[in-house]
Amino acid sequence: MVLPNSLSSYYEKFLTTGEVKCIDEEIPFEIPKGWEWTRIRNISQSYIGLTYSPTDVSSRGTIVLRSSNIQNGKIVLNDVVRVSKEISEKLQVEKNDIIICARNGSAKLVGKSAVVTDVTEPMTFGAFMAICKTALYQYVSIFLQSDLFFSQLRGVSGTTTINQLTQNNFNDFWIPIPPANEQKRIVEKLQNVSPFIERYSKSQETLNLMNIQIKEQLKKSILQEAIQGKLVPQIAEEGTAQELLEQIRQEKQKLVKEGKLKKSVLTDSVIYKGDDNKYWEKKENNVVCIDDEIPFVIPNSWNWCRLKDIGRTETGTTPSKSHPEYFGNYIPFLSPANILGSKIISETQGLSNIGIEFGRVVPKNSILQVCIGGSIGKCAIVNKPATFNQQINSITPYLCNVEFVHIVLQSEYFRLAIMDKATGTATPIINRGNWETLLFPLPPLKEQLRIIEKYKGVTSIM
Template identity: 60%
Template structure:
């Protein structure tokens, strides 16, 4: 392959540029710098005093939408505009600077000019008789690869006039440029049509996967995901063991006597569900949402799960760059704890009662995240404390992984949606403690969790 050389316009020096040439061109094509086939300019900064309800339109990055100039949100200035900064038909407008790297370099041809227009400081203009072909080049990987090469050296993503002028562009003969432009006009609508269909298909798949996931969750907590095995015992036996363990802890002074106020939920001879506590028996048939296997048992969350609330840390106490991380409701996401905008508490150890442990389930009680939960199944990387409006569900007797499925199930999420305070999207500790949970025997809990993740992992492939 022959080498490529460039004669420097300022000094006349001839330099080999083989390392800059990305690929070979067909016969009749030539490599050139974009400055040799166009003129480019960067826009000006206009002060607030220049802005007016009438005057010259100032194009900004928001006016470039899907490769077209859209004038539905414009700024105008009364300042006199120099001729080189006036936008004319067939000029190409380019976003030259933006906080988002994805926006830098997006461009559009100006198809018509019905009134005076210019462009702002973060924009550039390219004027060329080869506008049709250059507009295609400005959407190519070749252009953006050169753009990435120059913008990565700055703290702000930007395209400068000098950098733009130095970009290499492969130029075909005029007639071939016209054919390329015509073919692109034929192909792009087809591609855009496929893109729209693909987006609809992706949305359908996401919605379908979410619906299937919810259905599997509901099947899991209704005893329909795995078969029942007689040898595994019953949930009633499990709940009796929990009650006996509580009585032992109360006797040893490790648990308050109030923890023994357990209720018993049972199906009466009238085929209705009743709840018996120390004072009375109450029919709760309207609270039971579905039937469960005979070996399962309904029970209140407070009877089998320890429920803890967070501490109301003042914002002034969460300014330290070091210390224990404090988990707020905004940190709870379906994918785990958020790892951005972390806050820490560097005070004394008197608040360790709010310490979060491995296998805890955190439930958001307020705001836009209400009802969202996260199960901390992995070993914690650091000490965590619960902030106010974060409910901590801790279970020594019921599988935390199975409890996590119940909390995420449509059954519990519907209860939260129906009973939350409509004023501030708030749920109370009382509501959470009163959740009626469908409990299977311990070994079945493990099998249910395993089967659930086997089925849902298929949807992620």
């Protein structure tokens, strides 16, 4: 029982003991005169459902309501489970009862509820569900959709790794109760405006989807502008990509002499535009016209090259799972699941200092790109040394800006180039040999830096 005193403070009296205490800190907000604050337990009875064993399941029997049976605020009897076990009276679902999702792996689902509008056959509810039986079901169902209810729910479910609503917690929740006639007017008003709310909600969902699609399309357009030399102007004093490629070749020769690279990396091709305005590729003594491969025009200071010409490429590998000692937390071991939104989102696995000998290690500022399956093409820069499995190819750029290389690899052009060279039907896959020979549009280094700065500036306001 809540008792406001003359000083406008709120007090709660416990009828069993007669104790009275000030509860000002618990009261969420002021309510109109004639309303009262009370706890849910004072206006309802609530119960948590039971767990049923597989032996209880039957093709005929009592329907067991689960979280999936609450859809858009209504009870939907699709994909129902039935049990043959006898159900106690307090756990039997009746018309006007409120069913609540009390426990779920997803916080978004806990607290969703629906009023049972009709009972044509026996029903109960499972262990992850709760029931609220109250004569004020119409008003309480409104409360269960309010920010007040969910703020109290967050206050209790946030203390555990499993999002849940217990019977005790629910019973302790505060609810503001208006007079009966006002409750009726509130319910009627909401029923009248609900169709408009639903219509607005659908329109908002459509608008949100359009905004996401527009944002994605805009990002693709900006990426395409960036890799075609249209995002920033060219500056003659910054040199040419041909000069950069020569510096990269010299760097690779140096690393070969130092024993850090194999001599095979020096077998680069040279792509140039001939006097006939066609593109030609020279590999050792062979010269081949590749005009049909060139996807778009690039500035004169840029150069087409193969991906392998600008960096060291690798394919990942997985150490034998029969040796648990190979796995640990010495170095991250990444899979496609660890790449989301062009970023490394988590490090769920790792290799030990023994297992690293059987893994494929790349240094910081390497780029990982998925080479198989439905997520083929997604990529991310690693910010520290890492290992990865065979579903991923990597490139560690020489002398190029890694962020610019990342821009090219996540562009729509490069994604389509991957799909064009991928094999397989149900599961597309591109091996390292095909991947590393994809065409790469290369600008001078200083222009790469200006492109990155411009790209970040534009995308930061999207």
